Amino acid sequence: MKAGSHLFRKGGEDMQSEQLQIEKYIEDLKKSKNILLMTHQIIGYPDFATNELAIECFYRHGVDLIELQIPFSDPVADGPLFVKSNQAVLEKGVKVTQCLEFVARMVKKYPVSFLIMTYYNILYQYGVQRFIDKCQQIGVQGTIVPDAPLDEAREYFDYSRQQGLAAVSIATPYSFEQRLQEIASVGSGFIYYVPRKGVTGSKTNFADEVLAGIKSAKNITGATIAVGFGIQGAEDVAKLIGTADIAIIGSKIQRVIESEGLSGLELFMEAIAGVNGEE
Amino acid sequence: MNFNLSQNGYFGQYGGRFVPEILIPAVDELNRVFQEIRHDQDFYRQYYSLLMDFSGRPTPLTYAAGLTEYFGGGRIYIKREDLNHSGAHKINNVLGQGLVMKRLGKTRVIAETGAGQHGVATAIMAAKMGYKATIYMGAEDAERQYANVFWMKQLGAEVVPVTTGTATLKDAINEALRDWAGNFDNTHYVLGTACGPRPFPEMVTFFQSVISKEMKRQIHDLHGKNPDRIYACLGGGSNAMGAFAEFLEDDGVELIAVEAGGKGQASGKHASRIAYGTASVGICQGYKTLFLQDEDGQMLDTWSISAGLDYVGVSPILAHLAETKRVRVLAATDDQVIDAFKLVVSKEGLIPALESTHAFAGLFREVQNTASDDIIVVNMSGRGDKDIFNIGEALRDEGWKSFVQERGRRYAE
Numbered sequence: 127m128k129a130g131s132h133l134f135r136k137g138g139e140d141m142q143s144e145q146l147q148i149e150k151y152i153e154d155l156k157k158s159k160n161i162l163l164m165t166h167q168i169i170g171y172p173d174f175a176t177n178e179l180a181i182e183c184f185y186r187h188g189v190d191l192i193e194l195q196i197p198f199s200d201p202v203a204d205g206p207l208f209v210k211s212n213q214a215v216l217e218k219g220v221k222v223t224q225c226l227e228f229v230a231r232m233v234k235k236y237p238v239s240f241l242i243m244t245y246y247n248i249l250y251q252y253g254v255q256r257f258i259d260k261c262q263q264i265g266v267q268g269t270i271v272p273d274a275p276l277d278e279a280r281e282y283f284d285y286s287r288q289q290g291l292a293a294v295s296i297a298t299p300y301s302f303e304q305r306l307q308e309i310a311s312v313g314s315g316f317i318y319y320v321p322r323k324g325v326t327g328s329k330t331n332f333a334d335e336v337l338a339g340i341k342s343a344k345n346i347t348g349a350t351i352a353v354g355f356g357i358q359g360a361e362d363v364a365k366l367i368g369t370a371d372i373a374i375i376g377s378k379i380q381r382v383i384e385s386e387g388l389s390g391l392e393l394f395m396e397a398i399a400g401v402n403g404e405e
Numbered sequence: 406m407n408f409n410l411s412q413n414g415y416f417g418q419y420g421g422r423f424v425p426e427i428l429i430p431a432v433d434e435l436n437r438v439f440q441e442i443r444h445d446q447d448f449y450r451q452y453y454s455l456l457m458d459f460s461g462r463p464t465p466l467t468y469a470a471g472l473t474e475y476f477g478g479g480r481i482y483i484k485r486e487d488l489n490h491s492g493a494h495k496i497n498n499v500l501g502q503g504l505v506m507k508r509l510g511k512t513r514v515i516a517e518t519g520a521g522q523h524g525v526a527t528a529i530m531a532a533k534m535g536y537k538a539t540i541y542m543g544a545e546d547a548e549r550q551y552a553n554v555f556w557m558k559q560l561g562a563e564v565v566p567v568t569t570g571t572a573t574l575k576d577a578i579n580e581a582l583r584d585w586a587g588n589f590d591n592t593h594y595v596l597g598t599a600c601g602p603r604p605f606p607e608m609v610t611f612f613q614s615v616i617s618k619e620m621k622r623q624i625h626d627l628h629g630k631n632p633d634r635i636y637a638c639l640g641g642g643s644n645a646m647g648a649f650a651e652f653l654e655d656d657g658v659e660l661i662a663v664e665a666g667g668k669g670q671a672s673g674k675h676a677s678r679i680a681y682g683t684a685s686v687g688i689c690q691g692y693k694t695l696f697l698q699d700e701d702g703q704m705l706d707t708w709s710i711s712a713g714l715d716y717v718g719v720s721p722i723l724a725h726l727a728e729t730k731r732v733r734v735l736a737a738t739d740d741q742v743i744d745a746f747k748l749v750v751s752k753e754g755l756i757p758a759l760e761s762t763h764a765f766a767g768l769f770r771e772v773q774n775t776a777s778d779d780i781i782v783v784n785m786s787g788r789g790d791k792d793i794f795n796i797g798e799a800l801r802d803e804g805w806k807s808f809v810q811e812r813g814r815r816y817a818e
Contacts, residue, residue: 198702198703200570200575200576200579200704202424202583202691203427205583206569209569210569216703222702245689246423247688247689247696247702250686251687251700252702272425272426273688273691274423275422275424275426278423279423295426296426300427301426301429305429320427323587323589323590324583324587
């Protein structure tokens with residue numbers, strides 16, 4: 127969908143029937159893969175060079191989507207690990223414009239779908255529409271903003287869709303039917319399903335009732351479901367096959383890099399890629 | 406209760422509930438219960454009798470004869486929130502939310518604290534009502550106010566020092582929100598100030614407005630009319646909203662909020678969002694208001710002599726009332742506060758908290774513009790004698806310093 131499409135109607139059906147580029151991309155990949163993979167990096171942590179090497183490693187191992195987080199001083203949805211790394215990047219004086227330049231460079235270099243994750247104040251200060259325009263201009267496919275609820279940030283959700291970008295909404299086991307339907311209709315691209323209470327970084331037990339919750343969200347919304355928060359490795363990803371469409375790995379990747387370096391990441395990603403029968 | 410400012414949790418352009426999706430059911434459930442109790446006379450009677458029996462309300466309105474005579478301007482009265490149990494107005498809100506918790510069926514309470522007053526008040530409430538309590542306190546604040554940490558622990562609360570970010574009130578709020586996101590099914594978050602996601606700004610104002618309700622009755626009993634001016638210090642905004650709420654629709658009453666000017670505007674070391682005009686609209690900590698932030702939207706470090714005013718945001722209700730010119734906002738510097746403190750202590754025999762002293766300092770700066778028949782009320786939100794470690798240091802008192810050194814030597818042995 128092109129910017130300024132006349133098909134856009136505020137809150138109307140037309141808006142939802144338009145397929146975004148990222149939605150088409152995911153739909154095509156679903157045909158050939160057991161499960162899609164999305165991996166994550168905090169931009170500037172530990173430094174831009176490591177970010178780039180990690181992204182290169184993700185690309186080589188067939189990662190489908192890459193989520194790059196612009197650091198924020200008050201990341202309330204993040205746990206201790208990411209709180210500290212957000213802060214470490216800001217203490218080095220890294221600015222939002224540098225982060226965007228880095229993302230632009232990665233988008234050009236790697237033919238993977240890139241999303242920006244950050245907090246709403248970063249968009250708000252940049253100008254919500256200007257930020258989305260910038261994302262579109264540099265080829266970012268969508269954004270994930272955990273503190274932008276559907277009913278508070280309609281400008282963000284509606285303008286994103288209008289510009290052909292995904293504004294990924296978030297669902298939880300505590301989102302009941304009506305809320306799930308809103309989450310599906312206001313957000314776009316896919317639904318980011320958080321399978322438990324709490325913040326990023328701690329382990330999730332993908333027990334039967336958790337999988338049932340994911341399935342139910344999928345049945346109610348009919349949307350593409352990505353599951354993140356607490357995925358520890360290939361075994362967890364394998365459990366999600368047939369239930370989730372996309373597995374998101376965040377904190378664990380940072381832990382692997384911190385404890386075992388990039389060679390550790392290489393092995394970790396090899397195991398993850400094995401879930402789709404790839405080396 | 407005639408005040409009903411909110412449109413969907415917004416006050417003009419400020420407010421809202423910008424929390425992660427996982428917390429939406431918890432904040433919405435809390436809002437539902439708050440909408441129930443705000444018009445429930447039985448609930449209010451139960452609340453007020455708890456305040457009377459347990460916290461000593463109503464608090465007096467003391468005529469400040471010494472200060473009035475000294476300045477020769479309007480008649481100055483002092484609303485004595487320092488006489489609450491725990492020594493500050495914070496208990497008003499905490500006891501109210503303690504009763505709300507009962508309705509919610511929650512058994513564990515969490516809270517953030519800056520100076521420690523709200524943490525102590527929450528620990529007192531938890532001890533009295535039989536709840537488990539965890540208090541998040543910036544590591545820097547915990548160091549500045551160890552006496553309050555000591556009391557929270559004695560009262561059975563777990564105190565968690567927060568080392569992330571600037572290690573002050575803002576970061577304690579973030580940690581409390583993270584805890585809540587993980588434990589909302591049995592845990593209630595008692596936010597201590599009129600900030601944060603809906604319904605906290607309005608709910609905290611609702612409970613604190615007991616201050617202005619009493620004040621109105623007391624001043625009418627004495628003078629048969631409203632005061633001309635009311636001064637309150639302004640950090641998050643709970644005592645200011647408490648002192649102003651009942652007078653918002655009484656146009657003749659001038660409402661003045663006094664922020665922490667720290668080392669002055671030029672120094673950049675302050676916590677004045679409104680008076681210095683350096684804050685801008687942002688979204689953080691679950692709500693939209695004026696924040697001290699850089700051009701990227703990263704929150705800035707703040708400074709105040711008083712931990713309780715050392716906060717980067719401000720109540721969305723007060724941001725709106727300042728924008729619509731209903732409330733006038735000043736800032737008092739650390740030095741002005743020290744001078745005002747000495748004056749209040751020596752002329753009135755009262756010992757205000759450094760937070761509350763900002764309200765006095767704001768008045769003293771412009772008291773020459775008042776007429777002798779003007780009636781002025783200063784909300785003394787807390788007492789200062791328990792902050793002796795801070796105040797002794799702020800006054801650079803030699804006797805106090807040698808006492809602490811001597812004690813230190815004895816403990817070292």
